[in-house]
Amino acid sequence: MTSTFEASTTSLLRFATAGSVDDGKSTLVGRLLHDSKSILADQLEAVEHASRNRGTGAPDLALLTDGLRAEREQGITIDVAYRYFATARRRFILADTPGHVQYTRNMVTGASTAELAVVLVDARNGVVEQTRRHAAVAALLRVPHVVLAVNKMDLAGYAEPVFAAIAGEFTAYAASLGVPDVTAIPISALAGDNVVTPSAHMDWYGGPTVLEHLETVPVVADPTADPARFPVQYVIRPQTAAHPDYRGYAGRVASGVLRVGEPVTVLPSGRTSTIAAIDALGEPVEAAWAPQSVTLRLADDLDVSRGDLIAPTAGAPATTRDVEATVCHVADRPLRTGDRVLLKHTTRTVKAIVKDIPTRLTLDDLSQHASPGELAANDIGRIVVRTAEPLALDAYAASRSTGSFLLVDPADGTTLTAGMAGAAFAGAGAAKTPQAADEGWDF
CATH class of the missing domain: 2.40.30.10 (Translation factors)
Known part of the structure; x- marks a missing residue:
C-alpha cells in the first residue's frame, strides 16, 4: 500500500519563497519559470516587449511577476501569489510571499502548507534582520526543509568565502531555532547561475542547483507513521430504495491511514465503534490515507455530525x-x-x-x-x-x-x-503562561 501512496503523491512539492526587498526574489521566480520552460510563448513575448520598452536588452524575467503591481494599483489586495509549474520529475505549487516586515502575516499564510521554504539573501548584504525574521517564521510553522539561496553572487565576484560566511551564519541561526534541514546554494538569478543549470563561474560549489534540489528533496513520509485523523465534513443519508439504511461520514483524511475493521473513537463525544466500510469515488476500498477524500461507514449507529473527529481508538487525541x-x-x-x-x-x-x-x-x-x-x-x-x-x-x-x-x-x-x-521556538526562552481565573466567564 505504501508504494501506491508514494506513486500518487511524491510528484507534488509545495514551497514558499521569501526575501528582503531588492534581494532578487522576482527574478529568481522568473528564472525558475523561464529556464524550466514553464511559461507560454505569449508570456515570454510580452516580457520581451516590456523589457524593450524599458530599454533593457535582455528580457527582464522579474516582469513575469510584476503583473501583481498593476493589480495593486487597481485597488486589489494580494496577500500571497500562487504559481504552478512542472518538470518531468515533479509538479510544484509556489507560494510567492511578500518580503516587507509589515507583511509577516502574509508569509505565515504562504508557508503554512509549505514543505520547503526558499529564503533569499543578497550576497553583498549577508544575513540581515529580515532574513532572521523569515527563518524564524519558517521554524515556527515547522517547515521541514529550508533553502538558503545566496543571490547576486555575480556582484560579489563569485567569491567562495563570501558564500561560506553567509551560509555558516544562517545555518547556525537556523539551528538555534530548531530548523531540521538547511541547504545553502550560491546563485545569480539574473545570470541563471545554479538556478536551473550549474554555474560555470563557481566550480568550487559541488552541490545541487535550486531546481535540482526542489526536484529531489524528500517530502513524502510513510503515511502509517502519523496518527490517523478524519474531520467529518458532511453526513450522507441518501435514503434510496437501494440503500435505505446508508449512513456515511464524508471528509478528507487529514493525516495517517484508516482501515476497514479498525476500532475508532468519535470525538469529542468519546463514543467508540469500528470502521465497517470506506467508500472512495463511490467504490469500496480497504484503506484510505491523507489527503484522500472518502466516506466512512461505522458499524454502530452513533450520533456523528459535521465538526466531529474520527480517530483510531489507540492514539486518539485528548x-x-x-x-x-x-x-x-x-x-x-x-x-x-x-x-x-x-x-x-x-x-x-x-x-x-x-x-x-x-x-x-x-x-x-x-x-x-x-x-x-x-x-x-x-x-x-x-x-x-x-x-x-x-x-x-x-x-x-x-x-x-x-x-x-x-x-x-x-x-x-x-x-x-x-x-x-503548543507551538514555540526552540531557541526562545520559556514563556510563562499565567492562568486567568474562571470567575466571570460564561463557559
Whole structure:
C-alpha cells in the first residue's frame, strides 16, 4: 500500500519563497519559470516587449511577476501569489510571499502548507534582520526543509568565502531555532547561475542547483507513521430504495491511514465503534490515507455530525477546552484579553474567549515581551483561549493540519488570528503562561 501512496503523491512539492526587498526574489521566480520552460510563448513575448520598452536588452524575467503591481494599483489586495509549474520529475505549487516586515502575516499564510521554504539573501548584504525574521517564521510553522539561496553572487565576484560566511551564519541561526534541514546554494538569478543549470563561474560549489534540489528533496513520509485523523465534513443519508439504511461520514483524511475493521473513537463525544466500510469515488476500498477524500461507514449507529473527529481508538487525541498556542495576528484590529471569538479547528467551529496573552515575540532577537495586553497586525505571541465546547486538538509539532486553528470575529466573519497549538521556538526562552481565573466567564 505504501508504494501506491508514494506513486500518487511524491510528484507534488509545495514551497514558499521569501526575501528582503531588492534581494532578487522576482527574478529568481522568473528564472525558475523561464529556464524550466514553464511559461507560454505569449508570456515570454510580452516580457520581451516590456523589457524593450524599458530599454533593457535582455528580457527582464522579474516582469513575469510584476503583473501583481498593476493589480495593486487597481485597488486589489494580494496577500500571497500562487504559481504552478512542472518538470518531468515533479509538479510544484509556489507560494510567492511578500518580503516587507509589515507583511509577516502574509508569509505565515504562504508557508503554512509549505514543505520547503526558499529564503533569499543578497550576497553583498549577508544575513540581515529580515532574513532572521523569515527563518524564524519558517521554524515556527515547522517547515521541514529550508533553502538558503545566496543571490547576486555575480556582484560579489563569485567569491567562495563570501558564500561560506553567509551560509555558516544562517545555518547556525537556523539551528538555534530548531530548523531540521538547511541547504545553502550560491546563485545569480539574473545570470541563471545554479538556478536551473550549474554555474560555470563557481566550480568550487559541488552541490545541487535550486531546481535540482526542489526536484529531489524528500517530502513524502510513510503515511502509517502519523496518527490517523478524519474531520467529518458532511453526513450522507441518501435514503434510496437501494440503500435505505446508508449512513456515511464524508471528509478528507487529514493525516495517517484508516482501515476497514479498525476500532475508532468519535470525538469529542468519546463514543467508540469500528470502521465497517470506506467508500472512495463511490467504490469500496480497504484503506484510505491523507489527503484522500472518502466516506466512512461505522458499524454502530452513533450520533456523528459535521465538526466531529474520527480517530483510531489507540492514539486518539485528548479533548480540551483550554487551548494554549502560539499565534500570528492577521487582522488590522488588535486581539485583546477578554475578546469573544469563534475558534475554527478543522471542520468544527466553537465559541471561545481569549483568557490571556502572556507574551509577544520579537522576531529580530527572539526576545519575549511579557503581558503585552494585545496583539496588533503581524504580531506573533502566546495566547490562552477557553472554548465553550471541547476540542480534539493535536500539538502543532505533531500535526500541522489538526494542530492549527483560526480565530474568527463572530460579528462579521473576519479572520483574526492563525494559531498553532503548543507551538514555540526552540531557541526562545520559556514563556510563562499565567492562568486567568474562571470567575466571570460564561463557559
